[in-house]
Amino acid sequence: MALLSVQNVTMRFGGLLANDNISFDVPEGSIFAVIGPNGAGKTTLFNSIAGSLKPTSGKVVFDGQPITGLPQAAIASRGLIRTYQLVQLFKDLTVAENVEIGFHRVTRGGVGSALLRPRWFREQEESIARKARELLAFVGLGDQADMIADKLPYGRQRLLEVARALAAEPRLILLDEPAAGLNTQETAALADVIHRVNERGVTVLLIEHDMGLVMKVAQRIAVLDFGKKIAEGTPDEIRSHPDVLTAYLGGVEMADG
Numbered sequence: 001m002a003l004l005s006v007q008n009v010t011m012r013f014g015g016l017l018a019n020d021n022i023s024f025d026v027p028e029g030s031i032f033a034v035i036g037p038n039g040a041g042k043t044t045l046f047n048s049i050a051g052s053l054k055p056t057s058g059k060v061v062f063d064g065q066p067i068t069g070l071p072q073a074a075i076a077s078r079g080l081i082r083t084y085q086l087v088q089l090f091k092d093l094t095v096a097e098n099v100e101i102g103f104h105r106v107t108r109g110g111v112g113s114a115l116l117r118p119r120w121f122r123e124q125e126e127s128i129a130r131k132a133r134e135l136l137a138f139v140g141l142g143d144q145a146d147m148i149a150d151k152l153p154y155g156r157q158r159l160l161e162v163a164r165a166l167a168a169e170p171r172l173i174l175l176d177e178p179a180a181g182l183n184t185q186e187t188a189a190l191a192d193v194i195h196r197v198n199e200r201g202v203t204v205l206l207i208e209h210d211m212g213l214v215m216k217v218a219q220r221i222a223v224l225d226f227g228k229k230i231a232e233g234t235p236d237e238i239r240s241h242p243d244v245l246t247a248y249l250g251g252v253e254m255a256d257g
C-alpha cells in the first residue's frame with residue numbers, strides 16, 4: 001500500500017510551471033528517490049509534500065489522509081518528518097542535545113513541568129537522554145555525543161540530522177539532498193545509514209543529485225525534468241531509460257557509483 005501518494009501536483013510560480021501534474025506512490029516500507037537535473041522542480045515538490053508550500057493544484061495523501069497545504073508542524077505530527085538541504089542544527093548545543101530536541105513530538109510536558117520537574121518529567125528526561133545516545137550510536141556518532149554540534153565535520157552533521165529526525169519517530173522520512181557536500185566515504189556511510197533506517201520500518205523518500213547513492217539505495221526512482229515527471233521505475237529501468245539519459249546526462253551512460 002502507498003504510504004505517501006502524490007496526485008497530479010502542479011506548482012506554478014507566476015508564468016513558471018515548477019511542477020507540472022506530478023504523480024507517484026511511495027509504497028510503505030520502501031526507499032523511493034526523486035532525481036532530476038538542476039531546476040527540475042525537486043525542491044518545490046519536496047516543499048509541497050512537507051508542507052512549506054501549498055501546491056497550485058493536486059493532492060498529497062499520507063496514510064490515506066489528505067495533507068495538501070497543511071502546515072509543516074501538522075504534517076510532522078502525523079509522522080512525516082523532513083531534513084533540510086542545508087543542515088539546520090543548534091550549533092551551540094551538544095550533539096546529544098540536538099537529538100534530544102528531536103523527541104519533542106513524542107514527549108509531554110510544558111514550561112510548568114520543566115520548572116517544577118515532577119518525577120515523571122525527570123524520568124522522561126532520562127529516557128530521552130538514553131534514547132538520544134542509542135540513536136547516535138545507530139548513525140555512527142556514539143563517540144561524539146558530548147561534542148558541540150558545530151565542531152562536527154560537515155558529513156557527520158548530516159548524520160546527526162538523520163538521528164534527530166529519527167527521534168521524532170517518523171513513519172516516513174524525507175531526506176533533502178542528504179549527500180550534498182559529502183565525500184565518497186561519507187556518502188557510503190550515509191547509504192548504510194539509509195538502509196538501516198529503512199530496516200527499522202521507516203519509509204524513506206529522498207531527493208538527490210548523487211546518482212551513485214540513489215542507484216545504491218532506492219528501490220524505485222521518479223525522474224523530473226523541467227517540472228515534469230519523465231520516467232519512473234527501478235534503478236535498472238531508470239539507468240537505461242532513453243529519456244532519462246538524454247535529460248539527465250545529455251545522453252551519456254549513467255554511472256552506478
Ligand SMILES: Nc1ncnc2c1ncn2[C@@H]1O[C@H](COP(=O)(O)OP(=O)(O)OP(=O)(O)O)[C@@H](O)[C@H]1O
Pocket residue numbers: 013016017018036037038039040041042043044045
Ligand atoms: N519561490 C519561487 N519563486 C519563483 N520561482 C521559483 C521558486 N522556487 C523555485 N522556483 C523555480 O522553480 C524551478 C524549479 O526549482 P526547484 O528548486 O524546485 O528545482 P530543483 O530540481 O530542486 O533544483 P536544484 O537541484 O538546483 O535544487 C526553477 O526554475 C526555480 O527557479
